[in-house]
Amino acid sequence: YTPQSAQAELERIFAMQYTLTLTEEIEIRTTTDEEGNEEEYEYRILNVKLTNKPIASLAEELLNPQQFEMFKVYLQTQGNKPLIFGGGSPDGSPSEDLSGVEFVNGTRPGNPELMELAKQQVGNVGGYPYWSWYGFNSRVEWCACFVSWCYNQAGKSEPRFAGCEWQGVPWFQSRGQWGARGYENIAPGDAIFFDWDLDGVADHVGLVLGRDESRVYTVEGNSGDACKIKSYDLNYQCIKGYGLMNW
Structure with missing residues (x-):
């Protein structure tokens, strides 16, 4: 690429990835002068909305057939970078006991039935059938595959993601369904993302x-290569944020 052609290519990709929508509203309002006379005037409101697609969702359109086949191989082999798919949790401690835990109900509806299904998976080691259901021929770092499998079992075709950072987080953020660390109105079935380093x-x-009043409780796949129940302080620094589900 020359600098000029590279700039043109970036602009082409950005045009595919981002959509800017401007809509104008006009309201008729009144004002009163010093003598008490009312006059109508037009009050104009400009609404600005920016939406985006994850860059990976454009791969098939951006790449030629040979490049796209290479891209699919890259995903299957993780590009020699396990963190592309989410490295799971290195925690080798056992699953936690929920005895005595009293959950605090927020205002958002959750999906307790989904979480009962997720709890039934506790004890699974190795991640089969979650990564197989997703379409992989052999084991990958499978925490996101587990979450996607659970959503699918609950009747949700989306979100479906195998990569935490490049698929999962953008899916929630691009839809306005994201809560940062410390967000308190979480509900059963929301996704919780971690940034270990x-x-x-x-x-x-x-x-x-x-x-409860101080901790968030989770069901996680690929926690020491197993499904486990875990808990963390609500302000634990490694919580990146929450993907908020609409049920």
């Missing part, structure tokens, strides 16, 4: 069981 990149994802 605090580099701004999501490394792991699980499902929210609920919260």
Whole structure:
């Protein structure tokens, strides 16, 4: 590429990835002068909406057939970078006991039935059938596959993602369904994303069981290569944020 052609290519991709919508509203309002006389005037409101698609969703359109086949191989082999798919959790401790936990109900509806299904998966080791259901021929880092499998079992075709940072987080954020660390109105079935090394990149994802006054409780796949129930302080620094589901 020359600098000019590279700039043109970036502009072409951005035009495919981002959509800017401007709509104008006109309201008729009144004002009163010093003598008490009312006059009508037009009050104009400009609404600005920016939507975007994850860049990976454009791969087939952007790449030629040979490049796209290479891209699919890259995904299957993780490009020699396990964190592309979310590295799971290195936690080798056992699944936690929920005895005595009293969950605090927020105002958002959750999906307790989904979380009962997720709890039934606790004890699974190795991630089969979650990564197989997703379409992989062999084991990958499978925390996101587990979350997607659970959503599918609950009748949701989306979100469906195998990568935490490049698929999962953008899906929620682009739809306005995101809560940062410390967000308290979480509900059963929301996704919880973790950034273990605090580099701004999501490394792991699980499902929210609920919260009490101080902790969030989860069901996670690929926690030490197993499905486990875990809990964390609501302000735990490695919580990147929450994907908020609409049920």
